[in-house]
Amino acid sequence: AEIGGFTGIVAPDQKAVEFLVERRGMDRREAERMIQGLTSDPDAQYAEVIELDASEIHPMVATPGDPGNGKYVRDLNTPVPVELAYGGTCTAGKNEDMDMYARVLADALQQGKRVASAVQFYIQFGSQQTREYCIRKGYLEVFQKAGAHVIEPSCGACINAGPGVSTRPDQVVIRAQNRNFPGRSGPGQMYLASPLTVAASAVAGYITEYNPSEARELMPA
Known part of the structure; x- marks a missing residue:
């Protein structure tokens, strides 16, 4: 492209x-x-x-406007509240990605937490095979209990279609997908991140790293 x-x-x-x-x-x-x-x-x-020394690589986001706008999450100057979180597409809707969404949400449930009340979190399967994988693993129940909305396999918010598309220019969105050019998924401010970061941010209510050893990472905003 x-x-x-x-x-x-x-x-x-x-x-x-x-x-x-x-x-x-x-x-x-x-x-x-x-x-x-x-x-x-x-x-x-x-x-x-x-x-590259992989041990020195920390969770990153791509800030709104271009996938090349990489920035460490820890270097964001102020907390960035989010209203929409989305994980899926052909980029982040695979079996391994579902493992990560489920891992974060299961951790949140164990801490008595769910998706933050101000956040809508959508998880979309990348294929029917992945949907069946999630059923076998029991992930659908985890997603539902944690307050995430599950979407059937299809092209979706990544191409500005279906649930998860932003509706206002000031709306902050965090997504596990491959592009965040202006208007790509609605008029909002779109950050790109990994499945772990997207799920952790959905629970926290603001952009944050996933670190199960630090309770603050999953504290609702």
């Missing part, structure tokens, strides 16, 4: 094989054959090599 280095290629490994076997029903030998040779040449030369 944009011109620039917005994507990357990762050499497939056994995790990719497991995904093809489990999610696509592919024969293991066929999957292993498919990934053969999909690695960089041993003598390849690179313009630049960037090494």
Whole structure:
């Protein structure tokens, strides 16, 4: 959708094989054959090599207007109250994402908390398979008890359609999706974040990191 280095290629490994076997029903030998040779040449030369220490990476958001507006949650100058929280789409509606929403909401319930009264939290499955996965795991009950609204698989708020779309320019929204350009999902101020951050913010009522060891992270605003 944009011109620039917005994507990357990762050499497939056994995790990719497991995904093809489990999610696509592919024969293991066929999957292993498919990934053969999909690695960089041993003598390849690179313009630049960037090494990251994952232990130093902290939860981030993309502030309104562009996915490139990255900022650490802890560096937000003042608490940012939210009215809408949304998790889903093809970006954050997978099985693993549902695990994260359920983890945060289950923690909140154990602390006697739910989605903040001023927040509408929508969770949308990325596929029927993910919906069935959530049923098997018992997540629907967790979502319901915590006060989240569940949406059937479909394109939704990410394309400015369905529940979760903002309705006012001053409305602050936090979403686990891939784009936050102006008008993308209504006229509001849209922050992008991970499923963990979105769910924690829905419970707190303001943008916050998820850290189960710190009770303040799940305190309603």
